[in-house]
Amino acid sequence: MxxxxxxxxxxxxxxxxxxxxxxxxxxxxxxxxxxxxxxxxxxxxxxxxxxxxxxxxxxxxxxxxxxxxxxxxxxxxxxxxxxxxxxxxxxxxxxxxxxxxxxxxxxxxxxxxxxxxxxxxxxxxxxxxxxxxxxxxxxxxxxxxxxxxxxxxxxxxxxxxxxxxxxxxxxxxxxxxxxxxxxxxxxxxxxxxxxxxxxxxxxxxxxxxxxxxxxxxxxxxxxxxTLIAGEDEVRWSIDGQTYRKSTADSTEFVRGLFSQYGAAVRELEVRRASLEDTYLALVRDGLAGGREPAA
Incomplete structure (x- = not known):
């Protein structure tokens, strides 16, 4: 070593x-x-x-x-x-x-x-x-x-x-x-x-x-x-109304969305969670004393 x-x-x-x-x-x-x-x-x-x-x-x-x-x-x-x-x-x-x-x-x-x-x-x-x-x-x-x-x-x-x-x-x-x-x-x-x-x-x-x-x-x-990834954010609209959902599995969520609403789903946008997002969250938690040291 x-x-x-x-x-x-x-x-x-x-x-x-x-x-x-x-x-x-x-x-x-x-x-x-x-x-x-x-x-x-x-x-x-x-x-x-x-x-x-x-x-x-x-x-x-x-x-x-x-x-x-x-x-x-x-x-x-x-x-x-x-x-x-x-x-x-x-x-x-x-x-x-x-x-x-x-x-x-x-x-x-x-x-x-x-x-x-x-x-x-x-x-x-x-x-x-x-x-x-x-x-x-x-x-x-x-x-x-x-x-x-x-x-x-x-x-x-x-x-x-x-x-x-x-x-x-x-x-x-x-x-x-x-x-x-x-x-x-x-x-x-x-x-x-x-x-x-x-x-x-x-x-x-x-x-x-x-x-x-x-x-x-x-x-x-x-x-x-994989370990610290945050949730994806899905945005879409139906009949002019905008919706937003945070989810750990955006692919499955979007599949269910289209299964339920079909062509009515408009302006679909998926923002994938990144390592940067979770890094920033870890830094905020660490500075606030909200996490124990990693093993």
């Missing part, structure tokens, strides 16, 4: 911001930690990275308690922050080569650190931009460089914090392709924090919904849709 978190709690003074958070991540898995601002995502990640000491609970990252992680352990991690704005005058290739030299002492019998620079450029989709200065890169290219910096030491676990904030659709699409490739081809375990439900659904093998410092639901995108 790459990540094992059990009963994690974090308290600032009298305020508890994480309440009994528990989850795991396996080798090569993409896990999305999804929740609104202030849900506790960043605090959770900082504890896992070893940058913040927890108040209670047990945490193992690559078999080590992050509070006791040494330099060799840190060399096994990759971290991509929301934004980096340093190194503007470096050229892409020379920057990645320079940063890679810091990881060379931490090679093992099974993992050769760092990446060869040309291979890293190709993996991040930066080969054609290798000789450009960092300050001349577009937003999408810069984000690819951020990821390249994060994986230069061939990490076994990669943390991505709100990775596509401010991206245009094309840059977002390209970045998603890169994340999928890292997981599928290079077997990198990825923990992604986001407040974007669509992004989590596209990238993650498993989604953890965190709100109010608690995990209120967990599962694959398909499992969550």
């Amino acid at each position: 790459v990540l094992a978190v059990d009963g994690l709690r974090m308290r600032y003074g009298s305020t508890e911001v994480l309440h009994d958070v528990s989850f795991q991540a396996r080798h090569g898995e993409v896990v999305a930690l999804l929740g609104p601002n202030g849900a506790g995502k960043s605090t959770t990640i900082e504890i896992l990275e070893g940058f913040r000491l927890r108040s209670a609970g047990t945490v193992e990252v690559l078999g080590v308690d992050p509070a006791r992680g040494d330099e060799r352990w840190r060399a096994r991690l990759g971290i991509v922050l929301q934004s980096w704005r340093d190194h503007g005058n470096w050229r892409v290739r020379e920057l990645l080569h320079h940063l890679g030299t810091y990881y060379a002492p931490y090679s093992t019998s099974t993992i050769d650190r760092p990446w060869e620079t040309g291979e890293l450029l190709a993996a991040a989709g930066l080969t054609e931009h290798a000789e450009k200065k960092v300050k001349t890169l577009s937003g999408g290219q810069r984000r690819r460089l951020d990821v390249a910096i994060g994986i230069v030491g061939r990490p076994e676990l990669l943390f991505l914090d709100e990775p596509t904030t401010g991206f245009d659709p094309q840059a977002r699409h390209e970045f998603h392709d890169l994340v999928r490739r890292l997981a599928a081809e290079y077997e990198t375990t990825i923990l992604l924090t986001t407040h974007d439900l669509d992004e989590a659904g596209k990238l993650a093998d498993r989604i953890l919904i965190l709100t109010g410092g608690r995990i209120v639901a967990a599962g694959s995108p398909a499992e969550l849709t």
